[in-house]
Amino acid sequence: MKRFLLLVLVSGMILATGTELRGETNPSLAILPFMIHRADELGRNVACPICKGIIQRGEISFGSQNILTRLLYQKMEDTGTFKVLPVEKAEEAFSQIDKIQFELTPLRSSIRLGKTLSVDFIFVGVLFRFVERIGSSIGVEKPASVGFDVHLIRMRDEKMVWIGKFDETQQPLSENLLKMGSFVRRKGSWLTAEELSSVGLDEMFKRFPGTKELEEMP
Numbered sequence: 001m002k003r004f005l006l007l008v009l010v011s012g013m014i015l016a017t018g019t020e021l022r023g024e025t026n027p028s029l030a031i032l033p034f035m036i037h038r039a040d041e042l043g044r045n046v047a048c049p050i051c052k053g054i055i056q057r058g059e060i061s062f063g064s065q066n067i068l069t070r071l072l073y074q075k076m077e078d079t080g081t082f083k084v085l086p087v088e089k090a091e092e093a094f095s096q097i098d099k100i101q102f103e104l105t106p107l108r109s110s111i112r113l114g115k116t117l118s119v120d121f122i123f124v125g126v127l128f129r130f131v132e133r134i135g136s137s138i139g140v141e142k143p144a145s146v147g148f149d150v151h152l153i154r155m156r157d158e159k160m161v162w163i164g165k166f167d168e169t170q171q172p173l174s175e176n177l178l179k180m181g182s183f184v185r186r187k188g189s190w191l192t193a194e195e196l197s198s199v200g201l202d203e204m205f206k207r208f209p210g211t212k213e214l215e216e217m218p
Contacts, residue, residue: 027120027211029082030090031073032110034065034125034148035102048126049106050151051160055167058129058145065127067194068148072123075201081211085119093117107153114155121161121214125150130193133170137189144193145169146200154214161217162209166200 039046039057046057073087093116102109106124114122129147133140145168152162170191191199209217 026081026083027215028085028118029076029121029123030085030114030117030119031069031076031087031123032090032113032125033094034068034072034127035106036060036065037126037128038103046128048128048149050110050124050126051149051163053149053163053165055128055147055149055165058131058147060127060130061132061193064130064193068125068127068130068197071194071198071201072125072150075205076123079205079208081208082121085117090117111153111155111158114153120155122153122155123150124153129167130197131169132193133190135190137191140190143170144191144196146193146196148197148200150204152214154217159217161214164201164204164208166197166204168196168200170196 035049037046037049037057042058044057045054047054069087069091073084076082076084093113097109097113106126110122110124125148127148129145131142131145133144134142147167148165150164151160153159154161
């Protein structure tokens with residue numbers, strides 16, 4: 001009986017140790033605070049300063065970049081794909097850089113920051129539009145409208161290995177029957193800008209590659 005208990009205990013220790021080792025092999029990730037795309041005119045199409053993709057610029061509610069940064073952090077934590085650096089550490093490092101230089105060269109500055117943080121990957125997000133709904137979940141005067149990009153950069157070769165884009169102004173089903181699936185996923189209600197952003201990230205990450213693919217991507 002004693003030998004059996006000893007064997008169970010030893011096996012449990014090996015299993016626990018193996019699990020810890022597997023967890024340690026997950027690549028590390030820093031999520032940098034979302035940057036706000038600034039343009040003189042609202043409502044016009046602009047180019048993303050990171051990937052050069054085109055998206056419509058709009059109003060941006062105060063503090064919305066912080067909302068998106070934390071949403072992205074939560075989604076990444078939930079996937080278990082990466083060992084995610086606490087968002088406070090990334091924000092602390094970001095607070096110490098030259099913001100004017102960052103806006104002039106956001107990609108290069110983000111890579112430098114990633115090297116400072118000694119991580120394997122960084123997420124760089126750009127916010128173009130974050131318009132809050134006016135009304136309630138059952139009826140609105142003005143719907144929520146959100147537009148943002150997220151870019152995953154592999155630090156060892158400074159390569160952009162994945163881009164996610166979300167650009168939506170919520171519409172009633174009566175105005176767009178082609179979006180029946182989207183309407184159902186949004187529970188047939190009018191979402192806040194934060195809720196719409198969360199749904200957008202969930203849909204975005206359904207197409208997210210695995211760590212092996214991200215590591216081996218040429």
